[in-house]
Amino acid sequence: MSGLGEVLVGLAILVGLIGIVVQVLPGNVLVLGAILVWSWTTGGGAWWVFVAAAVVIAVAELGQWLLAGRHMRRADVPWSTLAWGGLAGVVGFFVIPVVGLLIFFVGGVFVAELLRRRDRRAAWRATVAAVQATGITILVQLAGGLLATLAWGVGLFLT
Template identity: 70%
Template sequence: MSALGEVLVGLAIAVGLVGIVVQILPGNALTFTAILIWAWMTGGTAAWVCFAVAALAIGLAELGQWLLAGRHMRRAEVPWGVLAVGGLAGVVGFFVVPVVGLFLFFTAAVMILEYLRRRDARAAWRATVAALQAMAITIGVQLLGGLVAAGAWVVGLLVT
């Protein structure tokens, strides 16, 4: 692969990592695709081994985020429907108030829905905090997987 191609792959990986934190871009999907294209264009055993490591890291991160965040939400007794509505509100909020609107609208939507469901402000706030913690778990696990994948790509660059 040419130097320009490798720079573009690196930029795509960087955008993917930012997408994980911002939660508006499919960060790990972008990272996975960029590394796949690099391995395809570079060819050879080393490139494909690096891709396999990256794919495994991303796959484990995607699975881990669902298991860990899901367990956290079950313990807090917050239904997935509340999170889904909160997520949609967060996406709308991202465009209404760029970047911070995602977290503000997500938090407000979960708080309102949990208050309507539980009719207790303290319980609704505890559920909202649990939802925010689950979101942080999701971001952290995805970011760890994305960083391991990016590291595998860097090793691949050095080896090939």
């Protein structure tokens, strides 16, 4: 692959990592897709880099569901509450660019839990648990994306 191609793959990986943190783009899909393109065009041992990145990202995706799910079950917060918060966050992203995502997510979760529990304190505790679960998700996905990026960097150096 040419130097320009490698720079473009690196930029796509960077966009994917940002997408993990901002939670607007499918970050790890972009990271893995960029590594796939690099492996395809480079060939040879680069495929082992793709396999390693795919395994790391698959483990991270599974881990984030298990860890965040356990956290949500402990707080007795159903996934539907996160879905309502996510929908509100998407609307908020367009109402107040970028910052609205977080504000409307928290508000959506709080309203969904307030309607479900009919108690403000319990709804707020559930909202805090949902935000913590989202943070766990982001950290685990980011760890997977960074490890996949490290694998790509090593593969780039060795090929």
